[in-house]
Amino acid sequence: xxxxxxxxxxxxxxxxxxxxxxxxxxxxxxxxxxxxxxxxxxxxxxxxxxxxxxxxxxxxxxxxxxxxxxxxxxxxxxxxxxxxxxxxxxxxxxxxxxxxxxxxxxxxxxxxxxxxxxxxxxxxxxxxxxxxxxxxxxxxxxxxxxxxxxxxxxxxxxxxxxxxxxxxxxxxxxxxxxxxxxxxxxxxxxxxxxxxxxxxxxxxxxxxxxxxxxxxxxxxxxxxxxxxxxxxxxxxxxxxxxxxxxxxxxxxxxxxxxxxxxxxxxxxxxxxxxxxxxxxxxxxxxxxxxxxxxxxxxxxxxxxxxxxxxxxxxxxxxxxxxxxxx
Amino acid sequence: xxxxxxxxxxxxxxxxxxxxxxxxxxxxxxxxxxxxxxxxxxxxxxxxxxxxxxxxxxxxxxxxxxxxxxxxxxxxxxxxxxxxxxxxxxxxxxxxxxxxxxxxxxxxxxxxxxxxxxxxxxxxxxxxxxxxxxxxxxxxxxxxxxxxxxxxxxxxxxxxxxxxxxxxxxxxxxxxxxxxxxxxxxxxxxxxxxxxxxxxxxxxxxxxxxxxxxxxxxxxxxxxxxxxxxxxxxxxxxxxxxxxxxxxxxxxxxxxxxxxxxxxxxxxxxxxxxxxxxxxxxxxxxxxxxxxxxxxxxxxxxxxxxxxxxxxxxxxxxxxxxxxxxxxxxxxxxxxxxxxxxxxxxxxxx
Ligand SMILES: Cc1ncc(C[n+]2csc(CCOP(=O)(O)OP(=O)(O)O)c2C)c(N)n1
Numbered sequence: 001x002x003x004x005x006x007x008x009x010x011x012x013x014x015x016x017x018x019x020x021x022x023x024x025x026x027x028x029x030x031x032x033x034x035x036x037x038x039x040x041x042x043x044x045x046x047x048x049x050x051x052x053x054x055x056x057x058x059x060x061x062x063x064x065x066x067x068x069x070x071x072x073x074x075x076x077x078x079x080x081x082x083x084x085x086x087x088x089x090x091x092x093x094x095x096x097x098x099x100x101x102x103x104x105x106x107x108x109x110x111x112x113x114x115x116x117x118x119x120x121x122x123x124x125x126x127x128x129x130x131x132x133x134x135x136x137x138x139x140x141x142x143x144x145x146x147x148x149x150x151x152x153x154x155x156x157x158x159x160x161x162x163x164x165x166x167x168x169x170x171x172x173x174x175x176x177x178x179x180x181x182x183x184x185x186x187x188x189x190x191x192x193x194x195x196x197x198x199x200x201x202x203x204x205x206x207x208x209x210x211x212x213x214x215x216x217x218x219x220x221x222x223x224x225x226x227x228x229x230x231x232x233x234x235x236x237x238x239x240x241x242x243x244x245x246x247x248x249x250x251x252x253x254x255x256x257x258x259x260x261x262x263x264x265x266x267x268x269x270x271x272x273x274x275x276x277x278x279x280x281x282x283x284x285x286x287x288x289x290x291x292x293x294x295x296x297x298x299x300x301x302x303x304x305x306x307x308x309x310x311x312x313x314x315x316x317x318x319x320x321x322x323x324x325x326x
Numbered sequence: 327x328x329x330x331x332x333x334x335x336x337x338x339x340x341x342x343x344x345x346x347x348x349x350x351x352x353x354x355x356x357x358x359x360x361x362x363x364x365x366x367x368x369x370x371x372x373x374x375x376x377x378x379x380x381x382x383x384x385x386x387x388x389x390x391x392x393x394x395x396x397x398x399x400x401x402x403x404x405x406x407x408x409x410x411x412x413x414x415x416x417x418x419x420x421x422x423x424x425x426x427x428x429x430x431x432x433x434x435x436x437x438x439x440x441x442x443x444x445x446x447x448x449x450x451x452x453x454x455x456x457x458x459x460x461x462x463x464x465x466x467x468x469x470x471x472x473x474x475x476x477x478x479x480x481x482x483x484x485x486x487x488x489x490x491x492x493x494x495x496x497x498x499x500x501x502x503x504x505x506x507x508x509x510x511x512x513x514x515x516x517x518x519x520x521x522x523x524x525x526x527x528x529x530x531x532x533x534x535x536x537x538x539x540x541x542x543x544x545x546x547x548x549x550x551x552x553x554x555x556x557x558x559x560x561x562x563x564x565x566x567x568x569x570x571x572x573x574x575x576x577x578x579x580x581x582x583x584x585x586x587x588x589x590x591x592x593x594x595x596x597x598x599x600x601x602x603x604x605x606x607x608x609x610x611x612x613x614x615x616x617x618x619x620x621x622x623x624x625x626x627x628x629x630x631x632x633x634x635x636x637x638x639x640x641x642x643x644x645x646x647x648x649x650x651x652x653x654x655x656x657x658x659x660x661x662x663x664x665x666x667x668x669x670x671x672x673x674x675x676x
Contacts (some may be wrong), residue, residue, distance in 0.1 A: 059392060098424030107423035112393055115423040119411055125380055126415075129388015129396070136348065143388075159381035168375070315425040316460055318483040 004277045010216045014043035017072040019290040020081050028050035028251045033088040033323035034253040038104045039069030044264035048220035052075025059139035061132035063112045065123035067147045068104045082297035091304040120167050128163045132173030142172040142230045150183020161222040164236035165204040174230045175238040180245040201238035213241035214264040215321035333469035334365040337476035340534045345480045351375045352399030363495045368521045368529035383412040385642035390431035400435040403451040410561045416485045417460030432486045438560045440493025441658045444662040445647035463587040465489040467562035469499030474539030491559035504535030544591035550580035553604040553673050558584040561608045562643045568665040577673045602674050603634035610659040613641040635675035640668045
């Protein structure tokens with residue numbers, strides 16, 4: 001059981017993320033960012049994930065192959081609100097892509113966060129490699145990969161299941177699928193078998209768990225168990241996590257509150273109140289604090305310069321050498 | 327002297343001994359076979375992957391991200407097409423992350439016709455590959471370069487696509503690889519696996535060196551005054567033979583072996599064309615949006631006032647595949663005769 005203090009901390013981080021995401025959506029709607037995609041509705045799972053990650057650089061820490069709904073994990077790990085806002089506003093100081101990529105497309109070398117990229121499911125192929133390196137080196141770290149339910153139709157999902165479960169060559173990969181029951185506008189039951197995603201891993205002999213991702217406490221526990229297994233046994237584990245998609249797919253679908261889906265923050269507030277860990281005024285105070293932080297950050301970012309056009313040739317190759325055909 | 331297949335094997339051995347290569351993998355790359363062309367025979371770090379090209383490229387990229395120096399093989403370039411978006415990502419990861427993540431990996435894959443490989447063992451790949459940014463792309467035309475380019479590819483901090491002209495894999499080189507024994511029979515005894523059961527066999531590796539062959543540098547194989555012939559890979563020896571025969575007619579060819587297709591050696595190309603005023607690019611990829619067209623476009627822009635004849639491309643016919651039957655293959659990719667005819671025509675243009 002998590003202590004009251006730990007529960008409070010989880011709550012704070014969930015709210016901090018939600019406030020940030022809502023700020024990003026506002027930025028998009030007011031022309032301060034071209035496109036929004038993010039993770040409102042996944043905080044109850046993604047905060048515990050961030051808390052349990054063995055954070056650091058290199059094989060002895062967890063390698064993280066994330067998709068674009070992972071803001072809560074990154075904030076939990078210590079990412080700054082202002083940096084996410086920088087990426088949203090595509091300024092030069094965006095530490096993840098220098099104004100090149102969409103928001104929530106993180107890249108952090110010191111924390112093994114491999115850069116998030118738009119093509120669905122490719123991370124399930126790349127994670128094989130960090131898994132192989134960690135398995136061989138008997139490293140302390142594991143590999144963690146996340147993605148959505150619709151994307152599991154892609155071949156990389158099967159690649160990941162197969163490569164990670166080869167006999168005597170198992171890979172220490174925590175395979176996470178956050179199931180929001182949608183791929184943009186296509187309902188899951190139209191394109192996927194009824195048996196569910198976890199069932200597919202069973203065919204490879206991979207242990208699985210289905211998790212209610214709207215409850216941070218059960219998410220935390222389930223993650224702890226799954227991670228313990230992967231860390232100790234050096235074998236893959238698949239978690240299918242049921243989450244909400246509270247603002248739709250992205251700004252392309254309007255980024256409006258959808259309604260009718262469980263909101264993990266409201267649910268958690270009910271629990272916290274019942275257990276007398278926090279009260280309404282605490283909730284308000286926390287929200288206000290982060291709203292102010294986000295607003296202040298935005299004001300600062302709006303003044304920051306955009307990237308230099310001459311920088312397009314930077315990082316085509318290492319050291320910029322050979323990039324430009326003179 | 328070593329064959330190209332042996333040269334690649336020697337280079338990979340040097341890589342696993344001296345350059346930190348811990349993964350040489352792909353379909354049938356590990357024991358017992360050691361690669362369908364024997365390029366990975368006897369290597370201690372060679373292993374068999376599942377038959378999954380996307381998994382192979384994905385795994386290589388993950389290994390590179392994790393600070394390893396993987397060398398992955400796609401068994402034939404004909405089967406690399408389903409990995410193109412992943413290749414794009416290997417090439418754009420550094421750029422997209424604004425310099426945060428380097429991807430030092432090598433992918434090697436056999437290309438081109440010349441072994442009666444029919445439709446799906448004859449594809450060329452350089453024209454598509456050179457559209458994928460962030461990669462260095464090399465293609466040797468002889469064993470010595472196959473060795474040197476592989477060592478440089480492994481040491482390069484960027485992803486490198488190593489295209490193998492499969493029809494040349496059995497051809498013996500003229501230049502000795504540093505550390506190679508004098509007698510090719512001796513080398514074969516040392517590093518070629520025996521036929522039949524090889525479970526007890528271990529190669530005996532020569533003590534090898536690194537010739538330090540820089541990427542991005544072409545080699546002038548033959549100096550000449552009348553016409554610049556720019557080629558690489560399997561077409562290069564044919565261009566050399568064509569040049570020899572044309573010399574008897576008084577046509578003096580300068581033959582340039584590009585070796586690295588990207589970033590290519592602009593200076594050597596431009597200097598040569600400015601000297602000769604005539605240029606033919608020869609390769610076997612299909613001719614429409616062919617890699618050679620880019621080279622010719624740059625020559626047209628940069629050397630226009632030096633040109634004395636139309637800059638010319640001799641490439642493969644724009645057909646979906648190379649037919650199996652000899653006359654079909656010969657009609658589909660440049661042959662010695664068509665190279666000679668093309669060079670003669672450009673040389674004779676007044
Ligand atoms: C390979 C690929 N195909 C299509 C798209 C366009 N696209 C972006 S998100 C998406 C749906 C993804 O659904 P899911 O995997 O369930 O993840 P979710 O966004 O619901 O979290 C699609 C089709 C893409 N980005 N990449």
